[in-house]
Amino acid sequence: NAGVMQNPRHLVRRRGQEARLRCSPMKGHSHVYWYRQLPEEGLKFMVYLQKENIIDESGMPKERFSAEFPKEGPSILRIQQVVRGDSAAYFCASSRGQGRTKSLNNEQFFGPGTRLTVL
Amino acid sequence: QKEVEQNSGPLSVPEGAIASLNCTYSDRGSQSFFWYRQYSGKSPELIMSIYSNGDKEDGRFTAQLNKASQYVSLLIRDSQPSDSATYLCAVNGPTGGFKTIFGAGTRLFVKA
Numbered sequence: 001n002a003g004v005m006q007n008p009r010h011l012v013r014r015r016g017q018e019a020r021l022r023c024s025p026m027k028g029h030s031h032v033y034w035y036r037q038l039p040e041e042g043l044k045f046m047v048y049l050q051k052e053n054i055i056d057e058s059g060m061p062k063e064r065f066s067a068e069f070p071k072e073g074p075s076i077l078r079i080q081q082v083v084r085g086d087s088a089a090y091f092c093a094s095s096r097g098q099g100r101t102k103s104l105n106n107e108q109f110f111g112p113g114t115r116l117t118v119l
Numbered sequence: 120q121k122e123v124e125q126n127s128g129p130l131s132v133p134e135g136a137i138a139s140l141n142c143t144y145s146d147r148g149s150q151s152f153f154w155y156r157q158y159s160g161k162s163p164e165l166i167m168s169i170y171s172n173g174d175k176e177d178g179r180f181t182a183q184l185n186k187a188s189q190y191v192s193l194l195i196r197d198s199q200p201s202d203s204a205t206y207l208c209a210v211n212g213p214t215g216g217f218k219t220i221f222g223a224g225t226r227l228f229v230k231a
Contacts, residue, residue, distance in 0.1 A: 043221040045218045110162040
């Protein structure tokens with residue numbers, strides 16, 4: 001499967017627990033983006049990462065949320081002490097090139113998403 | 120003013136007709152424009168990207184960009200019931216940094 005992979009596909013957590021969402025980009029892609037989508041709402045940008053670097057985290061809540069993309073392994077979106085309002089679909093996308101370039105390299109391809117439910 | 124605006128719809132067209140989806144954006148410095156299709160409960164799927172003024176055609180889809188009017192559109196010719204989905208317009212550019220901003224989407228229904 002050469003597409004963007006995300007796991008788990010569904011995650012249920014109780015309030016106060018931690019949620020870890022994983023994303024493996026497409027082969028040949030080194031740029032990863034995380035988005036959140038609430039029911040009946042649009043996609044909201046959260047963070048943009050390259051290997052070992054956070055490039056833009058302007059969409060990330062200031063507390064409880066963090067993201068990383070280590071040299072080896074998938075990108076991780078971590079939500080600490082989850083609350084009911086964190087329930088949403090979290091999508092990861094990857095691209096071959098940089099987000100500001102005017103070329104096909106910045107086309108983003110999405111993974112299947114992780115549906116997080118906080119009880 | 121929202122950064123990327125789309126009519127939420129629903130837009131209903133008969134099978135075989137042309138569906139026209141519109142999007143306006145507020146950041147005049149935006150350089151890259153994308154259309155995605157999202158079926159209910161699924162992830163967004165890239166349909167087309169467009170970077171220059173004018174039209175870009177791919178099969179039944181045509182994207183149109185007018186930077187002066189800050190307007191981008193998607194035409195779907197010979198619409199099929201399988202085209203029924205939410206269509207998302209996305210924009211990024213230098214003044215927006217690395218962010219890609221998505222519109223809330225237009226729901227399209229193609230009636231058989």
